[in-house]
Amino acid sequence: MAANSQFSMAVHVLAMLARSKDENLKSDFLACSVNTNAVVVRRLLGQLNQAKLVVSQTGASGGSRLARCPDEINLAEVYKAVNCGEVFALHARAPSKDCPVGKNIEAVLSCLQREIDKGIEEKLSRYTLQNLFEMVEQGKV
Amino acid sequence: MAANSQFSMAVHVLAMLARSKDENLKSDFLACSVNTNAVVVRRLLGQLNQAKLVVSQTGASGGSRLARCPDEINLAEVYKAVNCGEVFALHARAPSKDCPVGKNIEAVLSCLQREIDKGIEEKLSRYTLQNLFEMVEQGKV
DNA sequence: TCTATTTGTAGCAGTAGAAGTTACAGATAG
DNA sequence: CTATCTGTAACTTCTACTGCTACAAATAGA
Numbered sequence: 366m367a368a369n370s371q372f373s374m375a376v377h378v379l380a381m382l383a384r385s386k387d388e389n390l391k392s393d394f395l396a397c398s399v400n401t402n403a404v405v406v407r408r409l410l411g412q413l414n415q416a417k418l419v420v421s422q423t424g425a426s427g428g429s430r431l432a433r434c435p436d437e438i439n440l441a442e443v444y445k446a447v448n449c450g451e452v453f454a455l456h457a458r459a460p461s462k463d464c465p466v467g468k469n470i471e472a473v474l475s476c477l478q479r480e481i482d483k484g485i486e487e488k489l490s491r492y493t494l495q496n497l498f499e500m501v502e503q504g505k506v
Numbered sequence: 507m508a509a510n511s512q513f514s515m516a517v518h519v520l521a522m523l524a525r526s527k528d529e530n531l532k533s534d535f536l537a538c539s540v541n542t543n544a545v546v547v548r549r550l551l552g553q554l555n556q557a558k559l560v561v562s563q564t565g566a567s568g569g570s571r572l573a574r575c576p577d578e579i580n581l582a583e584v585y586k587a588v589n590c591g592e593v594f595a596l597h598a599r600a601p602s603k604d605c606p607v608g609k610n611i612e613a614v615l616s617c618l619q620r621e622i623d624k625g626i627e628e629k630l631s632r633y634t635l636q637n638l639f640e641m642v643e644q645g646k647v
Numbered sequence: 648t649c650t651a652t653t654t655g656t657a658g659c660a661g662t663a664g665a666a667g668t669t670a671c672a673g674a675t676a677g
Numbered sequence: 678c679t680a681t682c683t684g685t686a687a688c689t690t691c692t693a694c695t696g697c698t699a700c701a702a703a704t705a706g707a
Contacts, residue, residue, distance in 0.1 A: 370665090372594040373615050380607045391682070398605040402667050407683065423683040424675025440618075444594075452593060452626065453513040453585075464539040466521045469642045474514050477581075477633070481626055485593065488625050492618070501610045510694085532653070543696050548654065564654040565704025599666095654703080660696085667690075674683080 371447040374399055374409055376497065379443065382419060383435040383498045389428030409447065416446035435498055441490035452481050512588040515540055515550055517638065520584065523560065524576040524639045530569030550588065557587030576639055582631035593622050 377399050382390060392410065396403040410429050413419045418438055421429040431438070455474055460467030518540050523531060533551065537544040551570050554560045559579055562570040572579070596615055601608030 370594070370596065373596050373611075376615065377601060377607060377611050380611060381605075384607060389682095393682085398602045398608045400599045400601050400608070403683095404668070404685085405666060407685085408666095411684075421683065422675085423673070423681095425679090425681040426676055427674080427682045429683090448594075453510055453589075455511065455514050460518060460541050461539045464522075466518060466525060466642055467539050467541070469645045470514075470518050470521065472645075473638060473641045474517065477638075481629055484625055484629050485622055488622055497614060497618075500614045501607055504610045504613075512694090530653095534653085544654095545656085545697070546695065548656085552655070562654065563704080564652095564702070566650090566652040567705055568653045568703080570654090648707100650705100650707085652704085652706105655701090657699090657701105659698090662693100662695080664693095665691080668688080670686090670688105672684090672686105675681085677679095 371409065371412075372444055374401070374406075375413060375443050375447045376440070376494075378406065378409060379413070379418065379431070379435075379438070379494055380498050380501055382429060382431045383494055384502075385430075387430060389422060389426065389430055391428045395429075412447050413443075416442065418442060418446060431494075434495075436493045436495035438494040439490045440492045440494070440497065441486040443494075444486065444489050452478065452485065510589060512550065512553075513585055515542070515547075516554060516584050516588045517581070517635075519547065519550060520554070520559065520572070520576075520579070520635055521639050521642055523570060523572045524635055526571075528571060530563060530567065530571055532569045536570075553588050554584075557583060559583060559587060572635075575636075577634045577636035579635040580631045581633045581635070581638065582627040584635075585627065585630050592619055593626065594619065 378395050381395055381398060392403040392406045396406045399406060410419055410421055414421055414429075417432050419429050420432045421427070455471055455478070460470060462468050519536050522536055522539060533544040533547045536551075537547045540547060551560055551562055555562055555570075558573050560570050561573045562568070596612055596619070601611060603609050
């Protein structure tokens with residue numbers, strides 16, 4: 366699964382950045398809060414950078430900050446930025462083509478997969494980073 | 507691997523069982539179509555058995571068959587039967603409690619997680635095994 | 648009752664991807 | 678110039694799934 370904890374980490378990091386507005390946060394500081402290694406955070410920030418969600422700066426007093434206001438970033442963007450992107454994997458080894466089911470099942474499943482994924486993104490896009498940040502701040506669920 | 511290919515395999519196997527109505531299918535035969543090992547299929551059937559989707563029988567001329575009609579089994583049930591069940595994993599290592607974000611982020615994320623998962627199930631529950639089986643049979647997507 | 652067959656499951660090796668770590672080049676503020 | 682940070686490569690460790698062998702238990706049919 367299993368699933369990826371990348372999304373959770375990304376949201377965590379982005380919430381931290383949202384919290385400290387225009388101040389640059391160091392990967393080391395972020396790693397400390399997320400309880401992982403600074404390089405892991407930098408790798409993650411690299412993905413968020415490519416998706417134009419954060420801006421990083423090298424050198425002394427460098428670090429990362431949000432590329433946009435927290436209310437202009439929605440969670441679907443975050444999901445797409447870090448996710449390999451599929452809810453369930455297709456068959457690891459291609460099913461037998463000699464079997465009437467095996468022959469067509471993959472096409473049907475990948476169609477279903479796309480539909481599910483679209484649903485997830487639709488749901489996530491309703492939340493902005495600002496929304497999420499407020500929930501975290503208020504400690505309310 | 508990120509996601510699980512269990513769901514795909516489960517749907518494949520169930521479609522095979524739907525196809526052969528009341529006849530018992532052997533794990534070896536199923537494994538051949540799915541292109542994997544018989545033990546892998548038996549492990550999967552074990553999960554589907556627990557979810558009361560299939561019935562298995564040991565001994566000579568044993569095997570597995572559906573526990574209900576294909577139009578009384580929806581894909582959300584299949585998803586729940588085989589999935590550890592989370593779209594994205596929470597933090598692998600618990601975030602720092604000394605940090606105002608780290609303290610609450612997990613609760614917020616797991617709430618979000620539940621909401622997403624509910625959405626997936628809602629979507630999957632619209633399809634019965636019968637629907638899917640027909641799509642596969644007609645080779646149409 | 649005996650035999651052949653089939654599931655259920657334990658146990659182990661192989662594999663792939665993620666995470667953790669170390670190291671260092673390049674950028675940059677002061 | 679120097680101290681500080683990021684970006685990235687390279688390597689190890691960890692973890693989860695897959696594949697496989699082996700065997701006890703169940704059961705149909707002779």
